[in-house]
Amino acid sequence: MEETQSQDRIGSGFIFRKEGYILTNHHVIYDARDITVKLLDGSRFEAELVGTDQSTDVAVIKIERDEAFPVIPLADSSKVRVGQFAIAIGNPFGLDYTVTTGVVSGKSRSIFRGFSLVRYQDFIQTDAWIDTGSSGGPLLNIRGEVIGINALIRRIGKNENTPAPAMAGAGFAIPINLVKTVGDQLIANGRVIRGFLGVKMQEVRGGIRVRPVGGDTPAYLGGLRRNDIVFEYNGKKVKKTVDLQMLVAESQVGERSVIRVLRQGHERTFNVTIGEMPPELTGQSIEIESVAWEMLGLSVRKLRTGDFERYTYLTDEDRGVIVERVKEQAPGFKAKIPNGALIIAMNDQKITDVRTFEALLQTNQNAEELILNIKSSHGTERITVNLGN
Known part of the structure; x- marks a missing residue:
């Protein structure tokens, strides 16, 4: 049992990994400048924030010492x-x-x-x-x-x-x-990667009614339309919006999910490729002060170990940068670069990290177009991005 403190906020938590990882609430440590943990034996530790997820109100912090910490068992x-x-x-x-x-x-x-x-x-x-x-x-x-x-x-x-x-x-x-x-x-990852359909939902008798569907969302591209009633997701019956939200969120990005709906009284089945939830919907901040954002309208980040588990189209051998956000009507948007895509190369020069990507963009600022090699749920593609210079 631990106590976490941020300025005048006091909360609780518990160690769930012997390395000193502690589970607590997002609202306990959000925006904290310092986090102090007090254990039952009276010992105190300065804790490091590992990551926080506003959408579920879950956060992880970490304390350190030479010997392993006792942990509390988790149930199902x-x-x-x-x-x-x-x-x-x-x-x-x-x-x-x-x-x-x-x-x-x-x-x-x-x-x-x-x-x-x-x-x-x-x-x-x-x-x-x-x-x-x-x-x-x-x-x-x-x-x-x-x-x-x-x-x-x-x-x-x-x-x-x-x-x-x-x-x-x-x-x-x-x-x-x-x-x-x-x-x-x-x-x-320091963050949570969630599956995304891109629909508004309403509970009705028999399932979940699909409300407005954006034209570039995974739901629309997979065939779902307004007023469809979703009653089954990957073989599991759904009656509450929270059930469908959780199933979609836990799906891997790039996974083809089987969604069964009622449309005008008739059952229809669709194979929908799950996208990644935009960071702005998860309460995450986005880095937009960059050459990539200015030139292409793309926010990118480094490839992390956990990405290989959440993106079905990645392998351990892949290298590059992940697209976190695409600005509407920017060159990257018009070239149809999707969220979650891995940028592998630019003009046949390999991309190993964000710094390399930014440096290559700097050297091509006066170019009329760029050729990007990307990998996404659509496969591996060479995409021409018109810069409009």
């Missing part, structure tokens, strides 16, 4: 059942290492409109008491295994009988299966 949260025993550990109101008990009151909760920055709301509900400072602490089963991370509480608003906000006795935790998936990606 898909096996959690309503009514089972639950134990919450945290730091409510600065009361260190408080333990409360209760039961799992509900699953798959997604009821917080005011918590809209958390895109993937699939909370475990519990009546085990948690409060300010409990955020990031573990919710355990009777065997002492983590089933979720305590994230927030439900408050009653002011009314004539309640002059000040009061606790309604409901706490909410992020399922540990989701947390571990996010945590592993943050350690590997």
